[in-house]
Amino acid sequence: MNPKVKWSIxxxxxxxxxxxxxxxxxxxxxxxxxxTVLQKGAIYSLIAVSLNLLNGFTGLFSLGQAGFMLIGxxxxxxxxxxxxxxxxxxxxxxxxxxxxxxxxxxxMILAGVAAGICAFLIGLPVLRxxxxxLAIATLGFAEIIRAIVQYDKLGPITNGSNLLRSFPVFxxxxxxxxxxxxxxxxxxxxxxxSYGRAFKAIRDDEIAAEAMGINLFMHKEMALVTxxxxxxxxxxxxxxxxxxxxxxxxxxxxxxxxxxIVVIGGIGSVTGSVIASFLFIAxxxxxxxxxxEAQFIGGMQVPFLRPGFRMVVFSVIIMxxxxxxxxxxxxxxxxxxxxxxxxFTKGRSxxxxxxx
Amino acid sequence: MDNLAYYIQxxxxxxxxxxxxxxxxxxxxxxxxxxxxxxxxxxxxxxxxGFFMVYTSASMPLYVSIPLTLLLTVILGVAVERIAYKPLRxxxxxxxxxxxxxxxxxxxxxxxxxxxxxxRSYPTIPFISETIKIGSVSTSWITLLTPVxxxxxxxxxxxxxxxxxVGMAMRAVSRDFETAQLMGIKINNVISMTFVIGxxxxxxxxxxxxxxYPTVTPIIGAMPGLKAFVAAGFGGIGSIPGAVIGxxxxxxxxxxxxxxxxxxxxxxxxFVLLIVVLIxxxxxxxxxxxxxxx
Amino acid sequence: MSENILHVENITMQFxxxxxxxxxxxxxxxxxxxxxxxxxxxxxxxxxxVITGVYEPTNGRVDFQGQMMLQNHPTGKMAxxxxxxxxxxxxxTMVKSPDAxxxxxxxxxxxxxxxxxxxxxxxNVLIAMHMRAKQNIFSATxxxxxxxxxxxxxxxxxxxxxxxxxxxxxxxAGSLPYGIQRRLEIARALATEPKLLLLDExxxxxxxxxxxxxxDFIVQIKDQYDLSIFMIEHHMDLVMQISDQIYVLDFGRLIxxxxxxxxxxxxxxxxxxxxxxxxxxx
Numbered sequence: 001m002n003p004k005v006k007w008s009i010x011x012x013x014x015x016x017x018x019x020x021x022x023x024x025x026x027x028x029x030x031x032x033x034x035x036t037v038l039q040k041g042a043i044y045s046l047i048a049v050s051l052n053l054l055n056g057f058t059g060l061f062s063l064g065q066a067g068f069m070l071i072g073x074x075x076x077x078x079x080x081x082x083x084x085x086x087x088x089x090x091x092x093x094x095x096x097x098x099x100x101x102x103x104x105x106x107x108m109i110l111a112g113v114a115a116g117i118c119a120f121l122i123g124l125p126v127l128r129x130x131x132x133x134l135a136i137a138t139l140g141f142a143e144i145i146r147a148i149v150q151y152d153k154l155g156p157i158t159n160g161s162n163l164l165r166s167f168p169v170f171x172x173x174x175x176x177x178x179x180x181x182x183x184x185x186x187x188x189x190x191x192x193x194s195y196g197r198a199f200k201a202i203r204d205d206e207i208a209a210e211a212m213g214i215n216l217f218m219h220k221e222m223a224l225v226t227x228x229x230x231x232x233x234x235x236x237x238x239x240x241x242x243x244x245x246x247x248x249x250x251x252x253x254x255x256x257x258x259x260x261i262v263v264i265g266g267i268g269s270v271t272g273s274v275i276a277s278f279l280f281i282a283x284x285x286x287x288x289x290x291x292x293e294a295q296f297i298g299g300m301q302v303p304f305l306r307p308g309f310r311m312v313v314f315s316v317i318i319m320x321x322x323x324x325x326x327x328x329x330x331x332x333x334x335x336x337x338x339x340x341x342x343x344f345t346k347g348r349s350x351x352x353x354x355x356x
Numbered sequence: 357m358d359n360l361a362y363y364i365q366x367x368x369x370x371x372x373x374x375x376x377x378x379x380x381x382x383x384x385x386x387x388x389x390x391x392x393x394x395x396x397x398x399x400x401x402x403x404x405x406g407f408f409m410v411y412t413s414a415s416m417p418l419y420v421s422i423p424l425t426l427l428l429t430v431i432l433g434v435a436v437e438r439i440a441y442k443p444l445r446x447x448x449x450x451x452x453x454x455x456x457x458x459x460x461x462x463x464x465x466x467x468x469x470x471x472x473x474x475x476r477s478y479p480t481i482p483f484i485s486e487t488i489k490i491g492s493v494s495t496s497w498i499t500l501l502t503p504v505x506x507x508x509x510x511x512x513x514x515x516x517x518x519x520x521x522v523g524m525a526m527r528a529v530s531r532d533f534e535t536a537q538l539m540g541i542k543i544n545n546v547i548s549m550t551f552v553i554g555x556x557x558x559x560x561x562x563x564x565x566x567x568x569y570p571t572v573t574p575i576i577g578a579m580p581g582l583k584a585f586v587a588a589g590f591g592g593i594g595s596i597p598g599a600v601i602g603x604x605x606x607x608x609x610x611x612x613x614x615x616x617x618x619x620x621x622x623x624x625x626x627f628v629l630l631i632v633v634l635i636x637x638x639x640x641x642x643x644x645x646x647x648x649x650x
Numbered sequence: 651m652s653e654n655i656l657h658v659e660n661i662t663m664q665f666x667x668x669x670x671x672x673x674x675x676x677x678x679x680x681x682x683x684x685x686x687x688x689x690x691x692x693x694x695x696x697x698x699x700v701i702t703g704v705y706e707p708t709n710g711r712v713d714f715q716g717q718m719m720l721q722n723h724p725t726g727k728m729a730x731x732x733x734x735x736x737x738x739x740x741x742x743t744m745v746k747s748p749d750a751x752x753x754x755x756x757x758x759x760x761x762x763x764x765x766x767x768x769x770x771x772x773x774n775v776l777i778a779m780h781m782r783a784k785q786n787i788f789s790a791t792x793x794x795x796x797x798x799x800x801x802x803x804x805x806x807x808x809x810x811x812x813x814x815x816x817x818x819x820x821x822x823a824g825s826l827p828y829g830i831q832r833r834l835e836i837a838r839a840l841a842t843e844p845k846l847l848l849l850d851e852x853x854x855x856x857x858x859x860x861x862x863x864x865x866d867f868i869v870q871i872k873d874q875y876d877l878s879i880f881m882i883e884h885h886m887d888l889v890m891q892i893s894d895q896i897y898v899l900d901f902g903r904l905i906x907x908x909x910x911x912x913x914x915x916x917x918x919x920x921x922x923x924x925x926x927x928x929x930x931x932x
Binding site: 055059061125126128129132133135136137139140141143144147148150151152251252253256257259260263267306307308309311312314315316318319322323326 | 392394439440443444447450451453454455457458459460461462464465466468469470472473575578579582585586589620621623624626627630631634635638
Binding site: 194212216 | 702704747748749750752753757758760764765766767768769773776777778779780781782783785787790791792793795799802838842
């Protein structure tokens with residue numbers, strides 16, 4: 001297909017999506033559950049895609065995503081709380097020691113950079129080794145960083161174990177969609193570049209990749225730092241979405257959830273990660289909510305339904321996917337305009353592979 | 357003199373915590389040795405053992421509930437292996453680790469649901485939680501009992517692995533999975549046996565741990581689990597003596613740091629230790645260097 | 651010595667108590683085709699793995715283009731357990747990773763084909779060009795390197811055309827027939843722009859006609875790309891037809907060397923290798 005046609009179709013689709021979101025915001029009340037799902041889904045999409053870059057495209061098993069998100073969220077929050085609100089936020093630490101606030105875009109990029117620097121430092125010792133040490137070191141890192149941020153002596157900066165709030169947040173669903181969209185587009189560009197090919201080569205066969213002159217350590221560092229950078233931005237978005245941030249929430253369970261989203265979507269498919277993120281958030285925030293409340297059918301109470309049951313059902317569904325449906329929703333396939341075009345012209349049911 | 361007593365007390369506590377970590381670490385290191393799998397669910401098996409004890413002791417005397425807890429934990433460990441790991445024998449290694457994470461997630465969520473998310477207080481086991489005084493050092497029986505019990509169990513385990521048929525099979529499988537299978541070793545039985553041993557020791561570790569740590573919560577397994585895994589990596593993953601020594605070192609260092617007043621960093625220290633060891637001895641203290649066949 | 655592109659000197663490779671390669675010395679002359687033969691398990695592939703940096707030799711040195719590339723001596727536990735020869739002759743330790751060696755200009759194929767089996771044929775070749783491409787991660791991500799990328803794609807297509815694989819460029823490498831995978835692996839090795847090409851049993855599993863085509867092809871690429879070729883091969887027709895020099899390895903030791911005629915008349919070789927393998931071969 002003519003690239004010009006392809007790009008025009010892509011542009012039209014993006015405009016339609018954003019226009020649709022705008023319309024939705026005009027029609028529905030602002031507190032509608034749909035906006036919660038869309039916003040959180042967009043944010044989780046970015047984080048899931050960033051993890052997929054490592055697990056799916058480079059073959060590195062990393063479990064540090066919650067830690068990188070925490071760093072991103074805290075960096076953003078600490079740097080953007082307006083000086084006049086700081087006295088109230090840092091009430092136990094005399095208003096903290098920072099008395100400036102950076103513009104939102106700068107703080108968001110710094111959120112990514114801070115997470116990237118941490119990832120680089122972890123990678124230095126760990127990525128030189130073969131095997132599974134990366135998983136355990138990143139998981140360990142995520143646990144440590146949570147403890148350190150809550151350390152009392154760092155209170156003037158991080159507010160100790162108290163929550164951070166009053167920083168600028170977004171008011172339109174368009175904001176997380178645009179930011180996540182740009183970030184995911186950049187990740188896709190990377191995946192389809194010469195470096196992306198090198199990452200996939202490492203995933204397929206480290207020994208052959210090395211024999212082709214690919215420096216394993218350097219390329220793994222690049223993948224890890226890039227992934228952490230975008231997870232950091234995702235963390236900043238999550239902080240904005242929640243309107244507050246507290247270290248306690250960034251547990252390993254959060255990383256596990258993101259990993260499971262990647263698995264459900266298909267390890268090695270960006271499209272899959274995005275679809276799975278929205279499905280996951282919609283189920284947990286909306287469709288499966290009823291499982292947590294006692295329900296009555298004709299005066300009879302439905303057994304088992306009480307708080308926590310939703311997560312049990314959820315975990316069982318996930319185990320089912322992991323065991324019996326290992327390829328996930330998309331396998332390694334991607335959405336592409338050519339694929340859709342072929343689907344309609346030739347009636348073939350296989351979605352196209354390749355560039356988005 | 358009081359100061360000295362304090363430090364001895366802390367050291368004893370460290371040895372005791374180290375023993376508990378060692379019991380959990382063996383489960384990690386044996387499973388890794390045989391399946392090359394980081395069993396992320398192992399910490400949650402440990403947590404489940406805590407809850408089994410809470411619920412069984414509520415209606416039964418201790419001499420029934422303790423063996424029952426051990427039995428239930430072993431059944432749980434083997435069931436997890438049969439349901440979540442066995443179907444993935446031929447799958448890429450990442451799939452089986454993801455399955456382990458899925459199991460961990462499921463066990464935590466189920467425990468949260470079943471208990472309503474509230475911490476449950478652990479039953480007091482008479483005698484072992486009593487305090488004793490030796491000179492000016494006061495400590496509880498559990499602190500003294502843990503390292504002794506740990507060592508007895510480990511010696512028994514080493515005998516099992518060195519001198520019994522199933523032990524020989526385990527060694528063969530951990531050396532070369534495929535060849536062992538071709539030699540007629542029943543791989544699945546060996547793997548089940550590994551999970552039996554690992555879960556049993558985790559259950560013992562759990563009883564010792566919670567006697568000092570009064571409540572059980574659904575996410576309590578994560579941290580001791582992680583530390584035990586670090587201990588296993590520290591000692592050289594796949595090596596039982598390595599895991600035990602690693603666990604004792606981590607337990608002791610952690611208590612020293614706590615006694616100096618840096619409680620926040622006692623967890624962080626564990627991981628710093630891991631990173632340092634991995635920089636200087638990438639295969640751990642006792643691990644073998646592996647050469648990949650090309 | 652300056653005529654030799656590769657000089658392997660007293661290389662010993664010991665795994666635990668097993669000496670896989672013992673005191674191997676050999677040379678590959680510039681522009682020559684050199685063959686390394688010997689029965690299975692003689693240590694041929696191990697020698698390749700040492701030269702390409704996959705294994706660190708226990709003892710000995712390797713020079714490439716007149717410059718020292720690798721050198722090692724037994725240390726630690728190995729110093730006591732060492733069973734090879736020439737202990738204490740080498741003092742330095744210089745080890746290079748496989749990617750650094752590839753960058754110097756040594757490319758290889760693998761005995762049991764190691765393609766990037768989930769990627770396309772074209773991607774396999776492009777990956778081999780990655781290390782020499784003028785780009786960094788930013789320019790590549792934001793397509794500022796599009797001229798370089800286009801050059802790489804053209805060069806990759808040329809390599810595929812030489813092997814007559816251009817029509818398969820979008821196929822997944824792992825799904826191709828065995829013979830085509832072997833050819834693709836050579837194309838991929840050539841894409842790294844090597845000066846020395848190591849081929850590990852390139853004709854394995856090929857019928858006589860395919861073997862003859864491969865023989866011609868090896869000579870053709872040697873001339874076209876100004877290569878030196880060092881290969882492990884069991885097909886004696888191929889080896890005898892095109893080799894300038896043959897080295898024979900048995901139980902990790904060099905038992906003979908020389909031109910094809912010299913080697914084929916050497917009684918030790920006939921005993922150790924040819925006699926046995928004639929029956930084994932089809």
